[in-house]
């Protein structure tokens with residue numbers, strides 16, 4: 001069992017703030033400050049270039065990947081860190097499409113994050129004739145998997161509604177129809193237990209700066225199922241994914257295993273921050289995390305529905321269909337969120353009408369939830385959102 005009061009004390013949470021946006025950017029693990037400082041001072045500062053060997057920088061993408069593997073039910077040495085999630089989506093997609101020729105259809109859903117769809121559109125255009133991104137409603141994914149689909153590219157938890165797909169069922173159906181699967185775990189890794197190996201997933205990817213708290217710009221991860229690792233050709237064939245980077249061969253030869261998905265120099269400072277966060281994650285029981293997450297989201301849904309009748313729940317009530325966030329719809333959602341933020345309750349807004357709140361057991365308490373409900377109720381009852389100041393859209397919503 002994990003003691004969540006204890007894990008909360010390990011994060012820097014600004015005084016007076018109720019932070020319900022860890023699904024967008026996780027807070028600072030207190031130990032990350034010293035961990036990053038030490039990496040800067042003792043490794044970069046004192047070791048300089050020798051840090052690649054002495055401080056093990058070169059092995060960090062796979063070593064850190066192995067710590068994330070536990071959280072997502074992946075096999076050892078099947079997860080590599082680096083780059084951003086958009087790039088990892090592209091890599092997985094390019095490899096999967098090549099492995100499943102002559103099929104040319106990428107199946108995704110309209111609840112997917114736009115960057116995933118954009119990457120697929122860009123890749124289809126590059127590949128040319130016949131390649132196609134097919135987008136259906138989230139509820140229609142299972143039935144839309146037919147024998148024209150080369151690969152499904154699905155984000156397990158919808159970033160807007162928090163609706164969760166059935167990974168095992170979709171993967172099984174895809175395989176029955178001869179399709180490969182890519183799972184985007186941006187809102188799953190660190191949010192709920194994931195069982196990639198058990199589900200038989202082919203590829204997966206995700207980011208570390210949301211629920212995994214690596215800080216802004218933290219590296220993404222990519223998973224390649226062991227059975228595909230020697231067949232998956234990296235489309236972005238960079239030197240760090242070469243079998244022998246320091247042989248400086250003129251020709252590319254992929255590294256063994258998932259390490260071939262590395263591209264260029266890994267972000268060592270950002271990985272140091274992630275390692276400090278993983279020191280906490282290493283102690284977390286994922287089943288306990290899920291239980292606590294559902295308690296928190298239930299508490300919030302019940303509280304808001306009892307006090308804010310004009311807000312419409314966008315998140316499934318059914319636990320089996322829910323990630324670790326809660327969203328409500330309201331035509332003035334943007335202004336409502338600005339009013340909340342002005343009172344220290346931090347969530348975010350997703351166009352056109354969603355206010356979104358992330359629930360992160362490692363540092364969210366019942367008292368946070370109650371306070372957020374009370375403040376939201378006060379804002380709605382008195383229309384405190386209805387002033388011009390809250391209606392001007394900022395660049396990041």
Ligand SMILES: *Cc1c(COP(=O)(O)O)cnc(C)c1O
Pocket residue numbers: 084085086087112113115116155159184186187207220
């Ligand atoms: C957050 C998120 C991204 C962001 O991609 P970056 O390349 O890290 O900016 C992509 N896809 C999904 C599903 C996300 O939730």
